[in-house]
Amino acid sequence: MTTTAPPDGTGTSTREPVAAEAVFLAAHSSLLAPLRVRPGDVVADVGPGAGAVTVVPARGVGDTGRVHAVDNDPAMLDAVLRSAREAGVRDRVRPVLHDLDDGPPLLEEAVRAVWSAACVHHTRDWGAAVAGLAGLLRLGGTLCLVEGGLPARCLPWDVGVGRPGLEVRLDEAHNRWFTAWSEARPGRVRRTGGWPDLLTDAGLTGVTSRSALVDVPAPLPGNVRDVVLGELAARVDRARPHLADEDVAAWSHLLDPADPAWLGRRADLALLTALTAHRGRAPHPGPTGGPAT
Numbered sequence: 001m002t003t004t005a006p007p008d009g010t011g012t013s014t015r016e017p018v019a020a021e022a023v024f025l026a027a028h029s030s031l032l033a034p035l036r037v038r039p040g041d042v043v044a045d046v047g048p049g050a051g052a053v054t055v056v057p058a059r060g061v062g063d064t065g066r067v068h069a070v071d072n073d074p075a076m077l078d079a080v081l082r083s084a085r086e087a088g089v090r091d092r093v094r095p096v097l098h099d100l101d102d103g104p105p106l107l108e109e110a111v112r113a114v115w116s117a118a119c120v121h122h123t124r125d126w127g128a129a130v131a132g133l134a135g136l137l138r139l140g141g142t143l144c145l146v147e148g149g150l151p152a153r154c155l156p157w158d159v160g161v162g163r164p165g166l167e168v169r170l171d172e173a174h175n176r177w178f179t180a181w182s183e184a185r186p187g188r189v190r191r192t193g194g195w196p197d198l199l200t201d202a203g204l205t206g207v208t209s210r211s212a213l214v215d216v217p218a219p220l221p222g223n224v225r226d227v228v229l230g231e232l233a234a235r236v237d238r239a240r241p242h243l244a245d246e247d248v249a250a251w252s253h254l255l256d257p258a259d260p261a262w263l264g265r266r267a268d269l270a271l272l273t274a275l276t277a278h279r280g281r282a283p284h285p286g287p288t289g290g291p292a293t
Contacts, residue, residue, distance in 0.1 A: 017079065020227045021052035024275070027212035028053045028117060028146070031277035034210075035113045035142055040064045042111045044136055046100065047071060047119025051083030051093075057115065058089035066092050068107050072099040104132030111136050117146035117275075125189035127198055134202040137282040143204060144279045147195050149211060152273035154228050161261050162250025169247055170232075173239035180242075195278040204280025216271040228271055229255065229264055 021028075032053065037043060039062030048054045048069045058067045069080045077095040084093040098105040100123050114133050123129040134143050151171050158164035182188060191198065199207045216224050236243070236251045243251070253261040263269055 016226070016230060017050040017076075018052065018083070019223060020230070021050055023216075023224050023227045023271070024214060025052050027214045027275050029056055030212045031146060031210070031275060032056055032115060032144065034279065035115065035144055037061060037113060038065075041113065042066055042068070042109055044068045044070060044105070044107065044111045044114045044133075046105070046114060046116035046133060048080050049076065049117075051080030053115070053117065054080050054093060055083055055087040055089060057113070058084055058087070058092045061092055063092070066094055068094050068096050068105070068111070070096040070098050070100075070105045072097065100129050100132070103128075104135055107136060110138035110141070112138060112141045114141070114143045115146075116144070120145055121147055124185050124187050126191045127189065127201060130195075130198040131202040134199070134204055134280070134282065139282055139284050141282045142279055143199065143202075143282075144277050145195060145199070146275055146277045148278075149276040150274040152214075152228075152231070152271060154232065154269055154271055155263070156268055159250075159254065159261075159263075159266075161253050162246055166247060166250055166254075170235060170239060170243070170251075173242035173247075174235050176242040177239045195276075196280075199278055199280035202280070203283070205283045207278065207280040209276055209278045211274045211276040214271060214273045214275065218270040219267040220269050220271065224271055225264060225269060228269060232263070 035057070037057045037060030039060070041061045042065060043057045043061060045054045045057065045067055048071055051069065054067055054069050061067060069077060071077050071080070074097060077097060081090060081093065081095060084090045096105050096107070100119070114136055116133060120126055120129045120133070130145070137143060153167065155167045159166060196207045196209055220228065233255050236255065240248060253259045254263045256262055257264060
């Protein structure tokens with residue numbers, strides 16, 4: 001991520017971000033495809049995580065293009081560079097250490113595309129962050145934000161431990177945790193409306209949204225199961241103060257590998273979610289100098 005994280009963390013949800021990004025790479029790649037990255041392009045990836053998605057445009061820009069990977073965490077930038085090196089595109093990726101809460105990154109050039117996934121909602125002022133990213137674009141460039149979507153569904157409604165509806169109540173508690181963290185941030189500016197509204201307010205045109213489904217049915221492959229378990233554990237840790245005691249106890253059983261109820265033993269664990277991308281273009285000037293219609 002690219003903003004200062006709270007003590008419990010709001011960036012990488014698991015201890016294995018590379019593994020997690022591999023599970024969602026196909027969905028992210030499909031959302032990135034409409035950017036039509038071409039050889040020679042300059043792209044900014046804001047909040048690149050461990051770099052799995054950064055590698056996609058880095059391949060597309062060819063030897064004459066480059067990707068600016070922007071993050072406020074030096075460890076994550078190191079991970080991005082490792083991913084780029086392993087993919088053979090290290091020379092096309094330029095790390096930029098920057099926090100979006102300090103404004104847009106100062107890049108050396110305007111970019112044809114800005115990609116940012118699950119990052120902007122961590123800033124103090126979503127509208128200012130979106131406007132700052134839009135300002136990085138050259139005329140006709142595209143900003144694509146992956147934000148919102150649908151919460152993951154991984155468990156049966158009744159897992160046989162605790163009351164039914166455990167995962168739904170976790171979503172509710174996690175939302176209360178995030179809302180409390182967000183509202184407590186000094187200088188927070190509340191923005192109402194949806195992500196497309198923020199792109200439009202930033203002066204972008206042709207704003208549209210599309211979603212990509214992540215559907216891995218039960219039984220899960222081992223690598224996906226581990227990612228799901230890691231994400232559930234991270235969400236429970238963050239939401240714990242907002243969970244009922246009986247739900248905390250249920251999750252303690254379900255997430256303990258030594259417990260007979262451990263979720264990792266179940267054959268009905270699944271992964272179903274949707275990621276949503278919101279895109280808009282920086283308008284070309286019209287014949288009188290104003291935006292083209």
